[in-house]
Amino acid sequence: MPSHPIEKKTVGALGEFGLIARIAGGNPKAAGRLVLGIGDDCAAFRQDSGKLLLATCDIQVEGRHFVKERSSARDLGLRCAAVNLSDIAAMGGTALYALISLGLPPQTPTAWVDGLYKGLREGLGRFGAAIIGGNITSSAMLIIDITLLGEMAEVELLRRGAAKPGEAILVTGTVGASAMGRIALERRLRPSKAIAPLAKAHRTPTPRIREGRVIASSGLATAMIDVSDGLAGDLGHICETSGIGASLDASALPIAPATRSIARSLRLDPLAIALHGGEDYELLFTCPKEQARNLTERVRRETGTPVALIGETTSAQGILLRHADGRREHVEPTGWDHFAKQRAKRKAS
Numbered sequence: 386m387p388s389h390p391i392e393k394k395t396v397g398a399l400g401e402f403g404l405i406a407r408i409a410g411g412n413p414k415a416a417g418r419l420v421l422g423i424g425d426d427c428a429a430f431r432q433d434s435g436k437l438l439l440a441t442c443d444i445q446v447e448g449r450h451f452v453k454e455r456s457s458a459r460d461l462g463l464r465c466a467a468v469n470l471s472d473i474a475a476m477g478g479t480a481l482y483a484l485i486s487l488g489l490p491p492q493t494p495t496a497w498v499d500g501l502y503k504g505l506r507e508g509l510g511r512f513g514a515a516i517i518g519g520n521i522t523s524s525a526m527l528i529i530d531i532t533l534l535g536e537m538a539e540v541e542l543l544r545r546g547a548a549k550p551g552e553a554i555l556v557t558g559t560v561g562a563s564a565m566g567r568i569a570l571e572r573r574l575r576p577s578k579a580i581a582p583l584a585k586a587h588r589t590p591t592p593r594i595r596e597g598r599v600i601a602s603s604g605l606a607t608a609m610i611d612v613s614d615g616l617a618g619d620l621g622h623i624c625e626t627s628g629i630g631a632s633l634d635a636s637a638l639p640i641a642p643a644t645r646s647i648a649r650s651l652r653l654d655p656l657a658i659a660l661h662g663g664e665d666y667e668l669l670f671t672c673p674k675e676q677a678r679n680l681t682e683r684v685r686r687e688t689g690t691p692v693a694l695i696g697e698t699t700s701a702q703g704i705l706l707r708h709a710d711g712r713r714e715h716v717e718p719t720g721w722d723h724f725a726k727q728r729a730k731r732k733a734s
Contacts, residue, residue: 421544427476427535429542437542439535441472447527455570456588458497461529462504463589468613469533470512470592471666475611477601478537480514480594485531488524501529509533512594541601543670546626548608550700553677554631555692556639557596557667557684560616561655562586564662565644568651579643590666595688597668605680609670615663620704621718623671632705633696633716660706660716671698 420437421429427439445465447453456464466483473480485505489498506516514533566587569580576584593611600606608627610619616638624631640659648655672680674697681692699705704716 420539420542427472427478429476429539431539432536435539436536437478437539439473439476439478439537440532441469441535442530442532443468443472444528444530452570453527457504458500459504459507460588462501462506463508464504465529465531466505466508467590467592467666469531470509470514470594471590471611471613473533473535474592474594474597474668475543475609476535476537477541477543477597477606477609478535479598480509480512480533480535482517482534483509483514483519483531484533485516485519485529487519487521487530488526488528489521490525490527491523493527505531512592537601541604543597543601543606543609544626545608545610545623546628548623548627548629548671548698550629550698551674552607552671552698553674553694554620554633554669554671554696554698555677555681555694556612556616556669557593557690557692558591558665559639559641559644560612560665560667561640561644561648561659561662563590563664563666564658565647565655567662567664568653568658569647572651574647579647582641583643583647587664590664592666593668593690596684596690599684599687600668600670600680603680603683605676606670606672609668612665612667612669613663615661616665616669617660617704617716617718618663619669623669624698624702624704624718627698630699630701630703630705631696632699632707634707636709637693637695639691639693639695 419428420431421427427441429437429439432438445451445468451461451464453461469483470480483505509516562583563586566580566583566585569583570587574580597609600609608623610623612619620631635656638656638659640655644658645655648658677694681694684690684692704718706714706716708714
């Protein structure tokens with residue numbers, strides 16, 4: 386492992402992304418069949434067929450990632466499938482096979498496990514992926530760990546670190562709905578027509594596999610990531626790995642009316658929720674400005690999903706947020722960190 390001037394002796398002190406960087410620092414650089422290693426949404430390596438094999442994994446821990454009582458077993462299965470499928474979508478790939486490992490408390494009803502697998506099979510099957518194995522062990526809490534394999538042509542591979550200054554920044558769908566749904570569930574708000582789609586966005590998000598394929602096959606996008614840690618945090622990943630900055634238009638962020646209305650009724654800032662809430666599993670990507678309209682229309686025409694132009698990349702470091710009244714503020718490029726006590730906040734300049 387690399388040496389550090391000030392050694393942080395716990396993962397809590399180091400933080401999630403510091404820990405990932407530390408682990409990656411001890412790995413050899415990509416060689417042979419390995420095209421992309423630690424640091425992106427998926428690893429990628431060449432197969433004899435000439436296509437890249439994509440590999441990703443994600444662990445969901447009861448009490449940390451989900452509260453079992455807030456959703457049905459089927460919905461939890463759908464959600465876990467979506468989380469992994471979203472990583473394949475972020476590369477522009479096609480999903481193939483899944484390996485499911487479970488940590489189960491001994492008192493877990495078998496009917497609940499049946500429901501979980503119903504959701505997993507349904508969620509994966511919608512995009513042509515199948516469960517081919519896994520592992521089961523006894524655990525004090527419920528743990529769902531999924532490894533998902535996919536594939537794609539190497540020429541279409543989209544990374545986080547290939548964006549350039551002066552490009553358009555775009556995002557599919559809306560941002561903030563999942564976080565607003567989570568807050569509504571946590572506060573046990575009375576179900577309503579406004580809250581229902583937000584709760585659904587949190588419980589059973591839609592992975593943008595089809596949209597990712599359209600974006601990648603177009604050859605127009607330069608970088609892409611899924612919005613899991615929060616729009617600001619994931620844009621920060623693109624900026625850091627690409628060595629660029631970004632300027633966002635606050636009025637252009639696609640925030641659903643229900644997200645705005647529920648946030649304001651709770652005296653919360655919908656903009657902060659959209660930037661830092663996370664778990665939207667939309668696709669955030671860049672492309673040359675002159676191709677932005679073409680790519681936006683292509684995704685909408687082929688998938689029905691809207692795409693919003695929310696800003697542009699810059700040569701200056703950092704993320705700047707422009708408001709309609711002319712105000713500007715710096716945004717911390719940080720979202721959800723599994724070892725942090727709270728989400729990052731926006732900081733006024």
